[in-house]
Amino acid sequence: MTAKNEISYALADIGIGNILYDEPMSRHASLCVGGNVGALVFVESEKELIRIVRRLNEREIKFIAVGNLTNIIVRDSGYRGVMLLMKQLREINCASTSEGEYCITAQAGVTLSMLVNYAATKELEGMEFCAGIPGSVGGAVWMNAGAYGKEIKDIIKTISLLDSCGVKKTLQREEISFGYRTSGLPPESIILNAEFKLKKGQQEQIKGEISEIIKRRQEKHPLNFPNAGSIFKNLPGQPAGRLIEEMGLKGTSCNDAEVSLKHANFIVNKGKATASDVLKLIAVIQAKAEKERGINLETEVVIVGED
Ligand SMILES: Cc1cc2nc3c(=O)[nH]c(=O)nc-3n(C[C@H](O)[C@H](O)[C@H](O)COP(=O)(O)OP(=O)(O)OC[C@H]3O[C@@H](n4cnc5c(N)ncnc54)[C@H](O)[C@@H]3O)c2cc1C
Numbered sequence: 001m002t003a004k005n006e007i008s009y010a011l012a013d014i015g016i017g018n019i020l021y022d023e024p025m026s027r028h029a030s031l032c033v034g035g036n037v038g039a040l041v042f043v044e045s046e047k048e049l050i051r052i053v054r055r056l057n058e059r060e061i062k063f064i065a066v067g068n069l070t071n072i073i074v075r076d077s078g079y080r081g082v083m084l085l086m087k088q089l090r091e092i093n094c095a096s097t098s099e100g101e102y103c104i105t106a107q108a109g110v111t112l113s114m115l116v117n118y119a120a121t122k123e124l125e126g127m128e129f130c131a132g133i134p135g136s137v138g139g140a141v142w143m144n145a146g147a148y149g150k151e152i153k154d155i156i157k158t159i160s161l162l163d164s165c166g167v168k169k170t171l172q173r174e175e176i177s178f179g180y181r182t183s184g185l186p187p188e189s190i191i192l193n194a195e196f197k198l199k200k201g202q203q204e205q206i207k208g209e210i211s212e213i214i215k216r217r218q219e220k221h222p223l224n225f226p227n228a229g230s231i232f233k234n235l236p237g238q239p240a241g242r243l244i245e246e247m248g249l250k251g252t253s254c255n256d257a258e259v260s261l262k263h264a265n266f267i268v269n270k271g272k273a274t275a276s277d278v279l280k281l282i283a284v285i286q287a288k289a290e291k292e293r294g295i296n297l298e299t300e301v302v303i304v305g306e307d
Pocket residue numbers: 030064065066067068069070071072086108132133134135136137138139140141142143144145146147189190191192221223227228229230302
């Protein structure tokens with residue numbers, strides 16, 4: 001059976017709203033590259049997600065949850081499983097306790113920009129470092145996204161997830177083994193929502209900080225071309241971008257994939273780049289770092305799909 005037939009047969013009778021079969025991920029990923037996935041499911045509710053995950057498990061069909069696709073590359077040969085797009089799970093609310101603790105709970109599909117602005121309107125500080133990161137709450141928790149010396153783990157109180165069997169669990173911050181750009185959560189866990197612990201602040205100051213960060217990002221990052229943010233993880237005490245620049249690789253290209261002239265840790269798509277072009281360029285950079293500096297440059301961007 002083809003991947004499409006197998007998946008459509010498995011999901012036929014469980015009432016799912018929107019599914020695209022054999023969908024090219026170049027249409028959805030921020031870098032505008034990527035092969036076809038067996039199915040892209042636009043998840044509409046937690047209940048629907050539980051039905052889907054349980055059914056996919058029964059039929060032994062692989063799946064992966066994604067948010068805004070701003071840090072992922074699907075190889076050109078595609079991914080034969082189901083990509084569960086969480087963007088439509090967008091509830092957000094705020095609560096305070098009698099002990100003076102302020103928390104925002106946001107579903108996985110809430111964008112970081114929505115979250116940052118929401119916190120500002122509630123006069124809550126601590127979220128500002130996420131300004132300008134184009135991901136979702138689910139992606140940011142999964143990746144332990146960070147900037148300017150702060151990381152998502154610093155403001156997490158709890159998260160809810162579905163485990164690989166489709167069972168819902170809540171984890172306290174202390175139960176999660178966050179590391180640099182990783183949550184360490186078991187593979188196939190799906191983040192449903194996160195609760196963030198913030199402090200009362202002053203709206204004007206919070207908004208000022210957000211504008212400052214966005215301005216800094218616009219100055220430094222090549223936002224005029226499709227990209228996936230930082231391609232490589234920084235090394236202890238050494239930004240990957242500086243190393244790539246020092247090796248003279250700015251502007252190096254593979255067809256339309258180019259090491260950005262503005263920021264060397266970004267690869268930009270100047271038109272018709274494919275995932276293979278980007279991956280070849282990544283391999284060129286890694287080989288040079290290994291040969292000239294003995295450094296193993298690890299990718300930050302998540303690479304999925306059949307090799
Ligand atoms: C211009 C630009 C600037 C950026 N700046 C930064 C930055 O300063 N700091 C930084 O850390 N990152 C940065 N990024 C990268 C990216 O935006 C973040 O890592 C973001 O948190 C990823 O979120 P996403 O929703 O796009 O995740 P996706 O790209 O959709 O997925 C990334 C990973 O998270 C997993 N995932 C997504 N949602 C879920 C979920 N609900 N449950 C389980 N797993 C899930 C996916 O399976 C995948 O492994 C930048 C990207 C761009 C394009």
